[in-house]
Amino acid sequence: MEPKPSRDLEDIISNLAKINKQVEPTLYASFPNIPNDRKDNEDQDDSIALEEYLASRLQQIGEVPPETRQITGLRSGNGWDANQVVENVYKVDPISVKRAVDIALSSNKKFYERLRNFLQRRRQGAKVVGTPTVEFVPIWKLKGFHECYYLRTNSYKIDVRDDVVGVEVEGRGRDLMLEKKHRHFIPTAIVERFQMLGAFLTSESKYFVVGDVLELAKKKSNSELTITGFGKIINQDEEMALTSWKSKRIFDISEMTARGATVSVRESILTKEGVLSRFREQVVRMPERFKQILSNRLQITELKRIYIPLIRVPVQKGLVPHQVVINGASGELADNNLLELLE
Numbered sequence: 001m002e003p004k005p006s007r008d009l010e011d012i013i014s015n016l017a018k019i020n021k022q023v024e025p026t027l028y029a030s031f032p033n034i035p036n037d038r039k040d041n042e043d044q045d046d047s048i049a050l051e052e053y054l055a056s057r058l059q060q061i062g063e064v065p066p067e068t069r070q071i072t073g074l075r076s077g078n079g080w081d082a083n084q085v086v087e088n089v090y091k092v093d094p095i096s097v098k099r100a101v102d103i104a105l106s107s108n109k110k111f112y113e114r115l116r117n118f119l120q121r122r123r124q125g126a127k128v129v130g131t132p133t134v135e136f137v138p139i140w141k142l143k144g145f146h147e148c149y150y151l152r153t154n155s156y157k158i159d160v161r162d163d164v165v166g167v168e169v170e171g172r173g174r175d176l177m178l179e180k181k182h183r184h185f186i187p188t189a190i191v192e193r194f195q196m197l198g199a200f201l202t203s204e205s206k207y208f209v210v211g212d213v214l215e216l217a218k219k220k221s222n223s224e225l226t227i228t229g230f231g232k233i234i235n236q237d238e239e240m241a242l243t244s245w246k247s248k249r250i251f252d253i254s255e256m257t258a259r260g261a262t263v264s265v266r267e268s269i270l271t272k273e274g275v276l277s278r279f280r281e282q283v284v285r286m287p288e289r290f291k292q293i294l295s296n297r298l299q300i301t302e303l304k305r306i307y308i309p310l311i312r313v314p315v316q317k318g319l320v321p322h323q324v325v326i327n328g329a330s331g332e333l334a335d336n337n338l339l340e341l342l343e
Contacts, residue, residue: 079298
């Protein structure tokens with residue numbers, strides 16, 4: 001049978017619930033354009049308020065129930081419920097279709113062919129055999145943090161001066177312990193072999209132990225995650241190559257257009273809840289040793305769905321038609337790494 005929680009801890013958890021309802025950043029859902037630095041300041045103020053309250057209540061705690069290894073603390077923050085997270089959608093503006101066609105045609109010519117055609121001022125060989133397609137491919141980008149306040153027990157070893165022969169702490173006498181230490185530059189094997197030189201090779205120190213100390217601790221971790229629409233994680237270099245171009249926020253899929261081309265918008269296989277689930281696996285790190293979890297906050301500070309343009313140009317040289325894929329953001333031919341990442 002599990003031990004019944006003390007009344008003091010029930011009061012703490014009840015009061016924490018009230019505090020979290022007051023400081024929960026519901027304002028962000030109504031005003032998603034609040035600057036990030038303002039959000040960070042408000043998050044910091046909330047944490048300080050919670051920490052001050054817990055510190056004051058810690059002094060009033062009596063007995064703490066035995067460790068049960070169960071996480072029964074409060075869940076707060078918007079990261080536990082996808083409906084509370086505001087998602088902003090962006091698209092990276094693609095290069096012009098005309099430029100993409102020129103890139104596709106020149107990619108099919110060897111250097112001497114391009115030089116000859118330039119000198120003869122003529123074009124021959126590869127030709128466009130259909131309407132180019134601009135395909136917008138989604139990736140997700142998240143930022144956030146996990147924060148946890150908890151109680152744990154600990155013990156402290158306190159060294160005292162050589163002339164101390166007794167110690168009393170809070171009206172209770174403490175046993176003094178002797179500890180022999182050998183000099184760091186002398187191997188232990190030599191110290192044990194030459195016991196006659198013990199007074200020179202070793203020194204003694206005194207200490208006492210304070211046990212059953214109840215601590216209020218805080219554990220916080222910050223993290224970022226960039227992931228494709230089908231669940232492949234994107235590293236920092238890949239993210240920079242995809243998103244460091246001009247982009248703009250959109251509010252409807254119909255805003256993704258391209259003059260002179262057919263537009264295709266790829267759906268994300270990974271849902272918003274799926275993305276948040278992957279982020280929780282990465283950022284949530286509960287303490288390994290505790291007596292009681294007092295708060296369990298997961299806050300998402302940024303969630304973006306960014307559409308990256310790929311331009312597909314149907315080209316024919318000789319009898320064999322094929323498709324040239326161009327990175328619509330950078331204007332470069334899409335290499336195998338990019339295609340494996342996004343397709």
